[in-house]
Structure formats: C-alpha cells, structure tokens
Amino acid sequence: MSDVPASLTTGEIIRHLRERRGLTRPVLAGLVGYSADWLKRIEAGQRGISIPALIRIARVLHVDDLSTLIDGDRPLPVSAWEGPDHPVATAVRQIAGINTFAPADRETEPDVVALAAGVDQAWRDWHTLPDNHTTVARALPELITALEQATVVLDAGQRRLAHASLAGAYGLAQHLAVDMVEPELGRVIAGRAARAAHAADDPVSLAFGAWTYGHVLRSVDADTALRIVAEAAAELERHMAGDPDAMCLFGSLNLHMAISAAYQGQSGSAWGFWDVANATVRRLPSGYYHPQTVFGAENVAIHGVSIAAELRRAGEAIGRAERIDPQAVPSRERRGRLFGEIAAGHMQRREYDAALHFLRMSYMTSPEEVPFAPLTRGVAVELVRNATGSLKAEAVSLASEIGILPSV
Structure with missing residues (x-):
C-alpha cells in the first residue's frame, strides 16, 4: 500500500491501517481471536508477532502483501500461507467438540492400560510415519472419548493414569491443530490438556500440560506463557532426580522458553535457556529421548537452529x-521441519538452488506437514516467484506436486 507512511515499525503500520479502517483495538483483536492487550503490545513494539497471527490481521485489514506490514524488500503475498482446508480439520473439530451429558457407561470397566498404550502408539506414529497426520487423526477422537469416559468411572490411581494419558492425547491433538488458522480450537484443546494434567496430579503430567498449554498461550500472551512454563520447570526440577522422562520434560520446558525469548528478540535469554537444556541432555542415558517431545541431543541441536533463525x-x-546428522533425529516429523528451516535460511540469503533442494527434502520426509506449514508454504511460493530459468521450472514442478502453486 503506497499510502503507508515510511519508516514505521510493524506495530505502527498495523495501528495506522486499523485506524484508517475505523476499527478499535478491541474490535480488531477480537476479529483475529486475541486480546486487546495483546494487540496493544504489538502496536507499541513490546512483543513480536507470529506469521499465522500476522496473516489473520492482514485478512481483516484487507492487506494482500505481508511485506506491507513487515517492511520487507520483496513481495510476500498472503496467498503464500493460505491453502485448502487441512485434511485433519474434521478430526480436530471433532476432538474440540467432544462433550457428553449422558451418564457414563459403568457396565464395562475401561482398560486404562490398553488406552494408555494406544496414546503411546499414536505418539510413535506421529514421529515415525510419513502419513502421521492422517493416521493420528484417525485414532485420536475415539481414544480421547474413551479416556474421558474412563476418568469418570475409574477410581483413585487408575483414574489418575487415565487423566495422565488424556493429557498426552490432548497434547498430540494440539500438534494436529497447530497449522490450522483457527486459534480457538487450539485453545480449547490445550485447555483440556492442562485440565487433565492437573487431575493426574503428578509432576511429569503437570510439566507436560504446561508445555502443551504454553505453545498455544505464547501466541496470545508471551509473558504469561513464559511465566507458566518457568514455574512448571522450577517445580519439576525438584522431582526429576533419576527420572529420565522428568529430565526430558525439564529440558523441553527450557527449549520452549528459549524459543519464546528468541521470538521476542531476547538473544541473551534465549541462549541462556538453551544452555540449560543442553546441560540437561548431557545427564541423560546415551541415545535416550523423550517419546512425546523427542527431547534429546539432536532436538536440542535443532532448537539451536530455530533460535538462530528466529x-x-x-x-x-x-x-x-x-x-x-538428520538420520540421527529420532522423529521423522522433526527431521522434515529441520529441512524446512534450512530451506528458509537459504531463502533468506537468496540461495535458491539450496532452498529448493532442502524444501524437496522436507517434503519427501514429511509430506503431510509441508503443504500446510506456514514456513514451507512461504518458501515454496517465494521460490516460484523468484527463481529463474531451469530452477524456476523445478520450483514450479515441486510446488505443483506439493499442492502449492500460486499465480506468477
């Protein structure tokens, strides 16, 4: 938009366009699914803003090019991050809508051990299968429904086990919801994960609940998310001696704080939290990693990449x-994200051939993630728009295969 004053920050540009359209701060914040205080802090330059949130603001303000909002030197069309309805959207909405007011079935006692094993298997599928979204989306609604029932009819320790497994199931559901531009679904699911973790009443479940809840809260209120995660880490540290899973969650909470700090441009704090995580991973048995968060040596290293990129x-x-070494990363999903981050790094440096290579690696590794993740969608569209010659033809071919082919 040529009438946007020069030399404004992203927050000042958003405020200028909001006021020009006659929208109050509470109205714009409500339309994009966040609080007025969240928007106030963005407009004042007191916090950063994620690409998904920026896209929602752009839509409301009728901005077609994100570079208008971030003062970029190249076009970044909003269409780069828009895509068809996510194939697991139905399952996520079904999970968010799981409520029943009918009496629980008390005729057959739930097999909570089998249900817990089902949740564990779903997490393994998430980290190891190329069709992880589809497979997990197929299993989770039934598992969560059964576990919700189990928390009603079981007693004492069995009930706590059901709540712990339910927290894990909702945490995985939040992973499914993360790339859907429907923030209310993620909040509902993360809130239920936190509720189940509290009911499980054990330090590891509570830490996992904070880790899940913090991912959603970070985009709305980064300071509160950081406080909640820091409190959970401090409490867990008191209980983690000799417990590898507890140590892994402690490290994961510190990685969460590191990314949150990097997201707000706090370099010293970000690397400080990363250092704590890196020290924690050295205390683990060789080759050990957490089955849900995949916290381990490789994941710590990957977060170092993410921090530098942020x-x-x-x-x-x-x-x-x-x-x-990508093959040493125990999660296929995380390997795909690593390749995507490398592609984005090369894209920032306009190294289009390398960006195309790693985008292709990302898609081959995690084919159900790349078409809907904002980072890789953006790389694909930028390659189509900026590459030339035979490289452009390869970029168009790959974008078409992925299902992302903008007008050029």
Whole structure:
C-alpha cells in the first residue's frame, strides 16, 4: 500500500491501517481471536508477532502483501500461507467438540492400560510415519472419548493414569491443530490438556500440560506463557532426580522458553535457556529421548537452529544445521521441519538452488506437514516467484506436486 507512511515499525503500520479502517483495538483483536492487550503490545513494539497471527490481521485489514506490514524488500503475498482446508480439520473439530451429558457407561470397566498404550502408539506414529497426520487423526477422537469416559468411572490411581494419558492425547491433538488458522480450537484443546494434567496430579503430567498449554498461550500472551512454563520447570526440577522422562520434560520446558525469548528478540535469554537444556541432555542415558517431545541431543541441536533463525541469523542457523546428522533425529516429523528451516535460511540469503533442494527434502520426509506449514508454504511460493530459468521450472514442478502453486 503506497499510502503507508515510511519508516514505521510493524506495530505502527498495523495501528495506522486499523485506524484508517475505523476499527478499535478491541474490535480488531477480537476479529483475529486475541486480546486487546495483546494487540496493544504489538502496536507499541513490546512483543513480536507470529506469521499465522500476522496473516489473520492482514485478512481483516484487507492487506494482500505481508511485506506491507513487515517492511520487507520483496513481495510476500498472503496467498503464500493460505491453502485448502487441512485434511485433519474434521478430526480436530471433532476432538474440540467432544462433550457428553449422558451418564457414563459403568457396565464395562475401561482398560486404562490398553488406552494408555494406544496414546503411546499414536505418539510413535506421529514421529515415525510419513502419513502421521492422517493416521493420528484417525485414532485420536475415539481414544480421547474413551479416556474421558474412563476418568469418570475409574477410581483413585487408575483414574489418575487415565487423566495422565488424556493429557498426552490432548497434547498430540494440539500438534494436529497447530497449522490450522483457527486459534480457538487450539485453545480449547490445550485447555483440556492442562485440565487433565492437573487431575493426574503428578509432576511429569503437570510439566507436560504446561508445555502443551504454553505453545498455544505464547501466541496470545508471551509473558504469561513464559511465566507458566518457568514455574512448571522450577517445580519439576525438584522431582526429576533419576527420572529420565522428568529430565526430558525439564529440558523441553527450557527449549520452549528459549524459543519464546528468541521470538521476542531476547538473544541473551534465549541462549541462556538453551544452555540449560543442553546441560540437561548431557545427564541423560546415551541415545535416550523423550517419546512425546523427542527431547534429546539432536532436538536440542535443532532448537539451536530455530533460535538462530528466529533471531534472523540465517548464516548461523545454516551453520548449526549442517552440523546435525538428520538420520540421527529420532522423529521423522522433526527431521522434515529441520529441512524446512534450512530451506528458509537459504531463502533468506537468496540461495535458491539450496532452498529448493532442502524444501524437496522436507517434503519427501514429511509430506503431510509441508503443504500446510506456514514456513514451507512461504518458501515454496517465494521460490516460484523468484527463481529463474531451469530452477524456476523445478520450483514450479515441486510446488505443483506439493499442492502449492500460486499465480506468477
């Protein structure tokens, strides 16, 4: 938009366009699914803003090019991040809508051990299968419904086990919901994960609940998310001696705080939290990783890439990524995201051939993630728009295969 004053920050541009359209701060915040205080802090430059949130604001303000809002030097069409309805959307909405006012079935006692094993298997599927979204979406609604029933009819310790498994199931459901531009669904699911974790009443479940809840809350209120996660980490630290899973969750909470700090441009804090996580991973048995968060040596290294990328240090991000052996990463989903982050780093440096190579690796590794993740969608569209010659033809072919082919 040519009438946007020059030299404004992203927050100032949003405020200018909001006022020009005659929208109050509470109205705009409500339309994009966040609080007025969240928007006030963005407009004042007191916090950063994620791409999904920026897209929602752009839609309401009728902005077609994100570079208008972030003062970019190249076009970033909103269409780069828009896509067809996510194939697991129905399952996520079904999970968010699981409520029943009928009496629980007390004729058959639930097999909570089998249900817990089902949740564990769903997490393994998430981290190991190329069709992880489809497979997990097929299993979770029934598992969650059964576990909700189990928390009503079982007694004492069995009930707590059901709540712990339910927290894990809702945590996985939140992973399904993360790339859907429907923030209310993620909040409902994360809130239920937190409720189940509290009912389980054990330090590890509570820490996992905080980890899940913090991912959703971070985009709305980063300071509160950081406080909740920090409190959970401090409490868990008192109970983690000799417990590898507790140590892993403690490390995961610190990685969560590291990314939150990097997201707000707090370099020192980000690397400080990362250092704690890195020290924690050295205390684990060799080769051990957490089955849900996949916290382990490789995941800590990958978060170093993410932190550098969030701090706009593309060269450092790529350098860190090159020191990671992708085949040593125990999660296929996380490997795909790593390749996507490397592609984005090369894209920032306009190294289009390398960006295309790693985008293809990302898609081959995690084919159900790439078409809907904002990061890889953006790389695909930028490649189609900016590559030339035979490289452009390859970019168009890959984008078409992925299902992302913008007008050029």
